[in-house]
Structures are given as C-alpha cells and as structure tokens.
Amino acid sequence: MADKISRSESARRGGRNLPCWVLFPERAKTMLTNLLQHFPAAARAGEEETFDDLLVRPDVKIERIISTGQASPPDFWYCQPQGEWVLIIQGAAGLQLEGETEERMLQVGDFVNIPARCRHRVNWTQAEPPTIWLAVHYERAG
Structure with a gap:
C-alpha cells in the first residue's frame, strides 16, 4: 500500500509514484505481509494469545489474533464499544x-459480525495448528 505523499515529495522523486517499501525501506522490514507467517515468539511457544495491528485508522482497526488454546476466563464476557467482524483464517474456535x-x-x-456492546465470549480455541483470526474493529457505539 503506497503512503500518501506531498507534491514536493512527488517532485523530489521525479513525479513517479513509487511504492512505500522503496521510499521507506525501514517500514518494509516491520510490515506484516502474510497472516500465516512471522508469528510472535509468545504465539510460537503457545504461551499467550497475541495481537498484531495490520491497519489502524480513526474509524477502523484490522488485526491478526493468534490463539493457541486460550479462552475467555470463566464468567467473563467481552463488551466492546466498537463493532467487531472476525474471520477464522486457520484453526477453529467456539464463540x-x-x-x-x-x-x-x-x-x-x-x-461473524459482533455489534458494538454485544456481550460475547470465546469458549475455546484450537491450539494445534494455532487459531488465526482476522479481526476488523469498526465505528464506536454512540
């Protein structure tokens, strides 16, 4: 995804619209580009659930969640101020x-789409292979 640039920056590059990894190579090293690779150490070891922000904007956040057998604590329910749409990329879960x-x-x-302020819980997640979620958090409830 190319970053938005100013006209002066565009002129400096000779008017070419170059990809961001060419202009900002330091970003390319930290950019997650495959949901099934480059797991954090805690996820690889099955120590804890991990969360990687893929895109964060004022009204939307997209993240990868890696679960390795985790579940919501007993009698605990999530109740988030924003809506959340989740997709299982790998593994399985009980919601x-x-x-x-x-x-x-x-x-x-x-x-599944979970509306803002809808109480929900994760009863279980598959540990092997790890459960990989793609989560899209959107607009806060008023």
Missing part, C-alpha cells in the same frame, strides 16, 4: 454471544 443458547463453532472461512 458465544449473550442471549444465544448455542455456541457458534467457527472453522476456517467462517466469519
């Missing part, structure tokens, strides 16, 4: 939304 009697079993390719 429960408040008011639903049945747990939702999410497998590869399954997704």
Whole structure:
C-alpha cells in the first residue's frame, strides 16, 4: 500500500509514484505481509494469545489474533464499544454471544459480525495448528 505523499515529495522523486517499501525501506522490514507467517515468539511457544495491528485508522482497526488454546476466563464476557467482524483464517474456535443458547463453532472461512456492546465470549480455541483470526474493529457505539 503506497503512503500518501506531498507534491514536493512527488517532485523530489521525479513525479513517479513509487511504492512505500522503496521510499521507506525501514517500514518494509516491520510490515506484516502474510497472516500465516512471522508469528510472535509468545504465539510460537503457545504461551499467550497475541495481537498484531495490520491497519489502524480513526474509524477502523484490522488485526491478526493468534490463539493457541486460550479462552475467555470463566464468567467473563467481552463488551466492546466498537463493532467487531472476525474471520477464522486457520484453526477453529467456539464463540458465544449473550442471549444465544448455542455456541457458534467457527472453522476456517467462517466469519461473524459482533455489534458494538454485544456481550460475547470465546469458549475455546484450537491450539494445534494455532487459531488465526482476522479481526476488523469498526465505528464506536454512540
């Protein structure tokens, strides 16, 4: 994804619209470009759930979550001020939304939209292979 640049910066480059990794090579080294690779050490060791921001903007945040058998603590429910859309890229998980009697079993390719302030919990996640979520957090509730 190319960064937005000023006209003076564009002129300095001879008017060419070069990719950001050419202009800012230090960013390319830290940019996550594959959801199934480059796991943090804690995820590789199965020590804790990890969260990697992929894109953060004022009204949206996209992150990769790697779960290795983690679950919500007993009697704990998430209740977030923003909506969250999640997709299972690898592995599986059991998700429960408040008011639903049945747990939702999410497998590869399954997704769900969790509206803002909807209480929910993760009952279990597959440890091997790790469960990889793509999460999109969007607009805060008013």
